[in-house]
Amino acid sequence: MSTLGLHxxxxxxxxxxxQGPFDLLVTLVLREEVDLWxxxxxxxxxxxxxxxxxxxxxxxxATSQFVVLVAALLEMKSxxxxxxxxxxxxxxxxxxxxxxxxxxxLVRYQQHRNAGEWLKARWADxxxxxxxxxxxxxxxxxxHAGTERLPASLLAAAMAPLLRExxxxxxxxxxxxxxxxxxxxxxxxxxxxxxxxFTFLSVAPRDRLEKAVxxxxxxxxxxxxxxxxxxxxxFADIRVTAVRPEAVLAG
Amino acid sequence: xxxxxxxxDLSRQIEAVxxxxxxxxxAAELAASCVADPAVVDQAxxxxxEEFADSRHGMELREVSGGFTFxxxxxxxxxxxxxxxxxxxxxxxxxxxxxxxxxAYLQPTTRAEVARVRGVSSEWALSSLEERGLVxxxxxxxxxxxxxxxxxxxxxxxxxxxxxLTDLPPxxxxxxxxxxxxxxxxxxxxxxxxxxx
Numbered sequence: 001m002s003t004l005g006l007h008x009x010x011x012x013x014x015x016x017x018x019q020g021p022f023d024l025l026v027t028l029v030l031r032e033e034v035d036l037w038x039x040x041x042x043x044x045x046x047x048x049x050x051x052x053x054x055x056x057x058x059x060x061x062a063t064s065q066f067v068v069l070v071a072a073l074l075e076m077k078s079x080x081x082x083x084x085x086x087x088x089x090x091x092x093x094x095x096x097x098x099x100x101x102x103x104x105x106l107v108r109y110q111q112h113r114n115a116g117e118w119l120k121a122r123w124a125d126x127x128x129x130x131x132x133x134x135x136x137x138x139x140x141x142x143x144h145a146g147t148e149r150l151p152a153s154l155l156a157a158a159m160a161p162l163l164r165e166x167x168x169x170x171x172x173x174x175x176x177x178x179x180x181x182x183x184x185x186x187x188x189x190x191x192x193x194x195x196x197x198f199t200f201l202s203v204a205p206r207d208r209l210e211k212a213v214x215x216x217x218x219x220x221x222x223x224x225x226x227x228x229x230x231x232x233x234x235f236a237d238i239r240v241t242a243v244r245p246e247a248v249l250a251g
Numbered sequence: 252x253x254x255x256x257x258x259x260d261l262s263r264q265i266e267a268v269x270x271x272x273x274x275x276x277x278a279a280e281l282a283a284s285c286v287a288d289p290a291v292v293d294q295a296x297x298x299x300x301e302e303f304a305d306s307r308h309g310m311e312l313r314e315v316s317g318g319f320t321f322x323x324x325x326x327x328x329x330x331x332x333x334x335x336x337x338x339x340x341x342x343x344x345x346x347x348x349x350x351x352x353x354x355a356y357l358q359p360t361t362r363a364e365v366a367r368v369r370g371v372s373s374e375w376a377l378s379s380l381e382e383r384g385l386v387x388x389x390x391x392x393x394x395x396x397x398x399x400x401x402x403x404x405x406x407x408x409x410x411x412x413x414x415x416l417t418d419l420p421p422x423x424x425x426x427x428x429x430x431x432x433x434x435x436x437x438x439x440x441x442x443x444x445x446x447x448x
Contacts, residue, residue, distance in 0.1 A: 035363050038362070038363075038366070038374055039372075080367070099436075099439050099440065103435060103439060106435055107426065107427060107432055107435070109369065110426075110427045112352045112353050112356065112368055112425070113352075114426075115420075115422060116348040116349045116351070117348075119348055119355070120343070122411045123343060123410065123411060125412065126410060127340050128328065129323070129328075129412065130322065130337055131315070131321070131322050131323075131409060132269075132273070132320055133273065134273060136272070
């Protein structure tokens with residue numbers, strides 16, 4: 001996992017089922033577009049704590065926000081464990097009911113564990129057996145299409161699912177980029193005209209994609225010789241300074 | 252009463268088909284190949300099994316994974332392994348056996364259902380079982396997101412020495428006893444009490 005900061009919105013999680021901001025993950029889980037069973041909450045916590053230790057900073061507000069979101073995930077996951085998805089959010093369950101649900105789940109789990117023991121014994125006894133595995137001689141490997149005539153409707157029924165257009169994937173959770181490169185160029189030029197310069201982080205929007213558009217706009221301005229860019233070291237903020245027209249001409 | 256000579260002749264034909272086959276062959280396929288009555292094929296298979304029983308040969312007849320095939324007898328395995336470089340498959344971890352049990356009994360089933368039964372994410376376990384060829388995808392569920400359905404493979408039947416899935420004992424037989432359930436209940440109550448204090 002890598003982070004741009006330790007706010008939940010900036011914390012980037014990298015799981016098998018999801019890669020992106022942590023708060024978006026929580027939103028998708030709430031909208032049931034990411035299966036909570038597949039989300040390893042312990043891994044998210046461990047990575048967050050690691051990043052927190054590495055940053056040598058402690059932002060109480062950001063950490064509190066993270067704890068609240070993680071607690072919400074854990075509560076949802078514990079409700080899943082009790083198989084209570086059908087229960088409304090406002091409906092409460094008594095301790096006794098929760099106990100019975102958990103007991104039922106444990107008994108079902110124990111059943112499969114016991115069945116696993118039986119399978120394990122079968123494995124020990126059979127996995128090493130050596131069956132005849134010699135491939136069929138090449139001369140016999142002709143495919144037989146069969147002699148009986150098949151109705152065309154059967155072929156059509158077999159082909160139909162392959163020809164059907166699959167439904168479009170749901171992209172409603174993907175945020176549209178609100179700004180365009182042209183609009184961002186206009187905004188940055190206006191800022192340069194009034195202020196003569198600025199730093200990248202002071203003008204970049206919060207959204208990652210929009211931030212990328214700002215970055216591309218800066219590169220474009222630099223390419224056209226309208227600005228000079230200075231970065232003290234890798235990953236440090238970028239200082240943007242307007243280049244005077246005469247300097248451009250002279251250059 | 253079927254002529255013993257007919258049975259003997261059919262068992263030789265079956266032996267020949269199984270010699271050339273690269274996979275277990277079902278009784279129905281044998282009946283079609285040998286143009287014989289299924290009941291007679293059953294008797295011929297019985298005779299063939301007897302002939303190859305009691306370690307009289309280096310292999311024996313076995314019904315596995317939906318058909319009949321020859322398997323090396325146990326006391327000849329070392330020689331075959333040395334010749335062919337065959338190696339016993341790596342053992343399964345408890346997590347893999349547990350996941351396999353859930354898939355075997357609930358198939359076709361989804362990753363989420365397996366996780367629901369086990370109480371933990373089973374993504375890695377299912378991928379590992381798929382890599383080992385014990386579990387395979389068998390369609391998509393008619394549910395939101397069309398999750399992938401998983402089932403056990405023919406290799407699963409072979410490696411566990413099962414003829415088909417009906418060889419799996421009923422799951423009900425693995426239910427914990429009343430005493431065990433009561434003990435679980437008491438442990439849950441005791442845990443809840445501790446949390447309340």
